[in-house]
Amino acid sequence: MKKIVKRSIVMLSALLLVTGCGDDEDTPRAAEGQVELDFWTFWGSETRRPIIEKMINDYNESQDEVFVKHTFLPWGDIWTKNLASIAAGNPADIIVNDINSVAQRADNNQVTDLSTYIDDEFMDQFYPNLRETVEVEDGTYAVPFNTDTRVLFYNKTAFEEAGLDPEQPPETWEELEEYAKQLDIKNGDRYEQIGFYPLWGSFGADAWMTNADDGRGFVEDGEVTVNTEKKVEAMEWVAQWRERYGGQTIDALTAEFGSEQANPFINGQVAMWVDVGTFYTQIRDYGDGMDFGVASIPAFDESSDNWSTGGGFVVEIPAGSDHPEEAMDFIEYITGEEAQKYWATENFDNVANIAGSEAALEELEGQEQEVFSFLNDNLAVTRTYPLTIEYPETVTKINPIVDRIMLGELEPGEGLDQAQKSIEQDKR
Amino acid sequence: MRVNQTGAAGKTIVNEMKSPEEKDHDLSVVKKGRKKMPRGKKENLIGYLFISPWLIGFLGLTLGPMLFSLYASFTNYNITSRMDFIGFSNYKRMFQFDDLFTVSLWNTIYYVAFTVPLTTVGAILIAVLLNQKIKGMSIFRTVFYLPAVLSGVGVYFLWMQMLSPSTGLVNTILAWFGIAGPAWLFDPEWTKPALILMKMWSVGGGMLLYLASLQGVSKQMYEAALLDGANVFHRFFYITLPMITPIIFFDIVTSTIGSFQVFQEAYVMSQSGDGGPANSLLFYNLHMWNNAFELFDMGYASAMAWVLFIIVLILTVFHLYLSKKWVYYEGGDGR
Known part of the structure; x- marks a missing residue:
């Protein structure tokens, strides 16, 4: 009996030894006397990783007091890990995080208030709509890093074939619909080319609703604004597209597009497509010289603006970080003009720093410059819709209702009333 | 007569296998000259050791966090800044204000109610078929077991392609028989059946x-039954099935618990990981996860976890109670 117990203990401890993992020794370390900062990002792809690591390297070489170490964590994992490490009191020194939930993290004490380290002048460097997302009450809880804007890409060759002027993209919803009908190519039961479908690409029903409603989001000044007249009209309009093409066609194509490697716009299956600005790089790299144009999102009517939506990422210091001062110095560098210009030109990404963005524009050439300039201008009609603390579940409640409206189970007005009520009742 | 002979032979073998061990035990006890431990106690001790x-693991790793989450469920805990006692507010909110709680519970019960019986019956059927003596049986067994080994996100992606409404394998095959297949993952009526179908594919684990x-x-x-003229169905229902009831019981209990925890499938296979379309794949755990890690409402999520625990506990106790009526333990002496 005793023997068995002894043996089990030996075996167990051996097992623990085997499974316990050591720290890897290969990564570069801080030199003696240097402060080491751990910088977490989810940029691990072949394209992005070398770019961010070059930026870090430049910073490390520019001074010798601080050494920044890059830690890549996969998308999704990084947020839970961040949370756990904050709770454990051993967080990263700097992390890249979502721009739309800064207020949430500030409210939950997950981030360090940076306002003691920075002033208005520093924050003036960034686009005002991005600045809004990081300034919560009297604090500044993050610094904007990059952003994006959604625009309409259209196939000029398809326009010509349909007898449309390739230099005249649709400007209103009415035109968009009209053009789409002309661009549809149907062969028997099957569409060979779809002119346009509003829910493909990266502009959801929610974005069409805010586009219609003069850029107004779902919560404005603490009021829930879901069932407004224009939003209901927008939903009616979006639902009508599905009816026109037929639910079966849309479902089949959505599934097909989801499993394909190539993008349906680049493939020539869809003639107009709303996507983020960086979608241009896909056309550039895989489009085989495709003749395309870029336009703003069509406006609700002639008197409305071409409202678009944007997101992006911020850099912030998790609560409880040991070296906020040093971390802030690095953040100033990485959100500064020089670094932002580098990120923008290498990634073809809209950056938060205005001067950096303009400098990138100078450096780009030809078609790249043209598109980038357009994207920069489009930021003026782009709004970000940060989550609010009182109504954090807005999107969660709207999406299922949108699904049911699209399936014809709910009238748009009735559905948005339901969503409005459900969001209001669950106020935090 | 033949039956008796085999039986006797079998018994002898068993006895021979047991005896050296027992001798060994007895010897060691005698050698050390200790007081002999009562046999029942010793067996208990060895049981605990096993x-x-x-x-x-439970005492060192699980129990602490469990008790913590029980306490957290009565607070507004958000991991990083709050943990104030708020009584039963979380539980109240669940049943009164959170309409997604009901939706997610219903979705989960639907899924469990179909998955558990279907996979159990499926696994037994395949096991019976694979228990025949046919040439190349090991290949069949491997083929049927393989899906149980493959798991995770890769399989879900594979199924998303197979369930594609127009070009997917499932609807293509249905079309051969003149059936126009549904839009599966795009139609809220069919998303759960799609997932249940997918689960059926991996019954190999239970089959084993x-x-x-x-x-x-x-x-x-079987030989005795054959002599008595029992046909194939008699033999299955009166011998095979009763003899494997302990495993059926075990399988039902574990797969009920497992099915209540369905999460990954919905997270990966719904369009934007939100349990859509129209919340049809918003399972209990997905809703809980959203509360915990998207909204940081850990107190509420803990309360949800405990409600699920209680539901599963009640079901398990119910299973245990029912098991007395249908599970047959051969040679059990009640100890």
Whole structure:
């Protein structure tokens, strides 16, 4: 009996030894006397990783007091890990995080208030709509890093074939619909080319609703604004597209597009497509010289603006970080003009720093410059819709209702009333 | 007569295998000159030793967090800044204000109610078929078991392609028979059946358990039944099935618990990981996860976890109670 117990203990401890993992020794370390900062990002792809690591390297070489170490964590994992490490009191020194939930993290004490380290002048460097997302009450809880804007890409060759002027993209919803009908190519039961479908690409029903409603989001000044007249009209309009093409066609194509490697716009299956600005790089790299144009999102009517939506990422210091001062110095560098210009030109990404963005524009050439300039201008009609603390579940409640409206189970007005009520009742 | 002979032979073998061990035990006790431990106590001790890896894990790793989450469920805990006692507010909110709670619970119960019986019956059927003596059986067994080994996100992606409304394999095959297949993952009416279908594909795991227990069913019973003129169905329903009831019971209990925890499938296979379309794949755990890690409402999520725990506990106790009526333990002496 005793023997068995002894043996089990030996075996167990051996097992623990085997499974316990050591720290890897290969990564570069801080030199003696240097402060080491751990910088977490989810940029691990072949394209992005070398770019961010070059930026870090430049910073490390520019001074010798601080050494920044890059830690890549996969998308999704990084947020839970961040949370756990904050709770454990051993967080990263700097992390890249979502721009739309800064207020949430500030409210939950997950981030360090940076306002003691920075002033208005520093924050003036960034686009005002991005600045809004990081300034919560009297604090500044993050610094904007990059952003994006959604625009309409259209196939000029398809326009010509349909007898449309390739230099005249649709400007209103009415035109968009009209053009789409002309661009549809149907062969028997099957569409060979779809002119346009509003829910493909990266502009959801929610974005069409805010586009219609003069850029107004779902919560404005603490009021829930879901069932407004224009939003209901927008939903009616979006639902009508599905009816026109037929639910079966849309479902089949959505599934097909989801499993394909190539993008349906680049493939020539869809003639107009709303996507983020960086979608241009896909056309550039895989489009085989495709003749395309870029336009703003069509406006609700002639008197409305071409409202678009944007997101992006911020850099912030998790609560409880040991070296906020040093971390802030690095953040100033990485959100500064020089670094932002580098990120923008290498990634073809809209950056938060205005001067950096303009400098990138100078450096780009030809078609790249043209598109980038357009994207920069489009930021003026782009709004970000940060989550609010009182109504954090807005999107969660709207999406299922949108699904049911699209399936014809709910009238748009009735559905948005339901969503409005459900969001209001669950106020935090 | 033949039956008796085999039986006797079997018994002898068992006795021979047991005896050296017992002798050994007796010797060691005598050698050390200690007072002999009562046999029952010793067996208990050895039993505990065998389950000690689980016990150590439970006491050292699981129990603490469990009790913590029980307490957290009565607070507004958000991991980083709050943990104020708020009584039953979380539980109240669940049943009164959170309409997604009801939706997610209903979705989960629907899924469990179909998955558990279907996979159990499926696994038994396949196990019985694979218990025949045919050439190349090991290949069949491997083929059926393989899906149980493949798991995770890769399989879900594979199924998303197979379930594609127009070009997917499932609807293509249905079309051969003149059936226009549904839009599966795009139609809220069909998303859960799609997932249940996918689960059926991996019944191989349960099948293996049944196969092992089928091979443990003594041949003499079949031989005796054959002599009495029992046909194939009689033999299945009166011998095979009763003899494997302990495994069926085990399988039902574990797969009920497992099915209540369905999460990954919905997270990966719904359009934007939100349990859509129209919340049809918003399972209990997905809703809980959203509360915990998207909204940081850990107190509420903990309360949800405890409600699920209680539901599963009640079901398990119910299963245990029912098991007395249908589970047959051969040679059990109640100890």
